[in-house]
Amino acid sequence: MSGSLALGAYLALSALAAGGRPEAEPERPEGPLLWIHTEEAARLPALLALAERLEPEMAVLATIPPGIEMPASSGAAILRPAPPERGGTAKAFLDHWRPDLLLWAGGSLRPGLIARMSGPRLLVDGAPQPRLLASGAGWPGLARGVAPLFDRALVSGDTAAERLARAGLPGERIELAGPLDAPAPVLPCNERERRDLAQTIGARPVWLAGDLPLAELPAVIAAYRLASRSAHRLLLILAPRLSEEAEALGRALAEAGLRVADRAEGEEPEEATQVFLADGPAEMGLWLRLAPLAYLGGTLPGGPGGRAPFEAAALGAALLHGPETAPHGESWERLDTAGAARVVRNGVELGRAVEGLLAPDRVAAMAHAGWDVATQGAEVANRVADLIRETLARARQPGRAAPTPRLAAPAGA
Structure with missing residues (x-):
């Protein structure tokens, strides 16, 4: 069955199927309206950040399947x-909202929504899944009727591009780009304190165990002992995950025979200090600016998982982590693939990794790769925003005919 016939049959049958009563919608705002849709909750932060970027040039309507929990705030x-x-x-x-442009995020395509959209359609992060369609996947030829409806597709990888091309989207409409990410938050830092601490630490080699749960302290102590064999002036900055665990961490470090300076007591990391103990997680922006190498805690086997890694990578830190990467597994995978992060499974592997990465050239190469990955999303967001503006401008040119779908939906659909 040809793509157009498959799509026509799908639309006809979906129009005849029993449907729920249309939900009451808020009033449509004046001016141009961008409609953003995604099937995945993980994509929402990046899309809502894009909406803020486009405000007040246009209003933005964002839709997600009813099964996904709505966030508390949707911003713009x-x-x-x-x-x-x-x-x-x-x-x-669609009659109510009359969107001027559709931006579909992800490869889970719904033919009934995409085909009934009468304006331009853009696809971002398209075709990452083997099954291109979220509905109608069992219909022969349906994907070949849906994919060509997009005016432009931004995809992150040759596999995704090939999948869309096989589905009938012309190659000249496919553009390779990185994933669309929410911008990494810039962790704050008191610059005067950073400068003073940097002067106190001087040229000593430094690494950070950040967001560390108490259960992982034995592994970090083992790692410090191993790494300090070849770096006798090595300083560990330890930032607890929970402020209430700082006292217990300090006692355990002292019992292990390590010389500790406690920030909560106003102590400084002097020349003899081996561990500088922070009083909680609140100053991660400061510690990441002081330590070129960081292990992000909670990620060793059995751990609860760690914090988002892009905020550390964006500050120029080379990263170490365990295998427990949820809920940020995709981000860690991208950093690992780029050579910006390394997986360790226990204290011995952590110590060897620290020991091997104390050379400035090695840690700098990792940090640079991490910065590239962490900031790539901002470049993609700029490209998507520009593409939205350009597409809307072309669609609204005087004398230009209003765009129509490649295959009109059946009457009453």
Whole structure:
């Protein structure tokens, strides 16, 4: 079955299927309206950040499937559940909102929503899954009817590009780009304190065990002992995950025979200090600016998982982590692939990694690769925002015919 016939049949049958009563919608704002849709909750932060970037040039409507929990705040976007494809619900939704442009994020495509959109359509992070369609995947030829509806697709990798090309999207409409990420937060830092501490530490080699739970302290102590064999002036900055665990961490470090300076007591990391103990996680921006190499805690086997790694990579830290990377597994995988991070599984591996990365040229190469990965999302966001503006400008040119879908939906759909 050809793509156009498959899509026409799909739209006809979905129009005849029983549909729920259309949900009451808020009033449509004046001016141009961008409609953003994703099937995945993990993509929402980046898309909502994009909406803030485009404000006040245009209003933004963001939709997600009803099964995904709505975030507490949507910032500049109007956040709504996506309409079902069946019955007349999708048509009523689009008749109400009259979006000027559709930005679809991810490869899970819904033919009934995409085909009924009458304006330009853009795809970002497209076709990462083997199954291109979120609905109608069992219909022969349906993907070849849906993929060509997009005016432009930004994809992160040759595999995704090939998948869209096989589905019928012309190659000249496919553009390779990195993933669209939410911008990494810039962790704050008291510059005067950073300068004073940097002067106190001087040229000593420094590494950070940040966001560290008490359960991982034995592994970190073992790592310090191993790494300090070849770096006798090595300083460990230890930032606890929980402020209430700082006292217990300090006692355990002292019992292990390590010389500790306690920031909560106003102590400084003097020449004889082996561990500088922070009083909690609040000053991670300061410690990451002081330590070129950081292990992010909670990630060793059995751990609870750690914090988002891009905020550390964006500050120029080379990163070490354990295998427990949820809920940031995709970010860690990208950093590992780029050579910006390294996986360790116990204290011995952590110590060997620290020992091997104390050379400035090695840690600098990792840090540079991490910065590239962490900031790539901002470059992609700029490209997507520019593409949205350019597409809207072309669509609104005087005398230009209003865009129409490649295959009109059946009457009443």
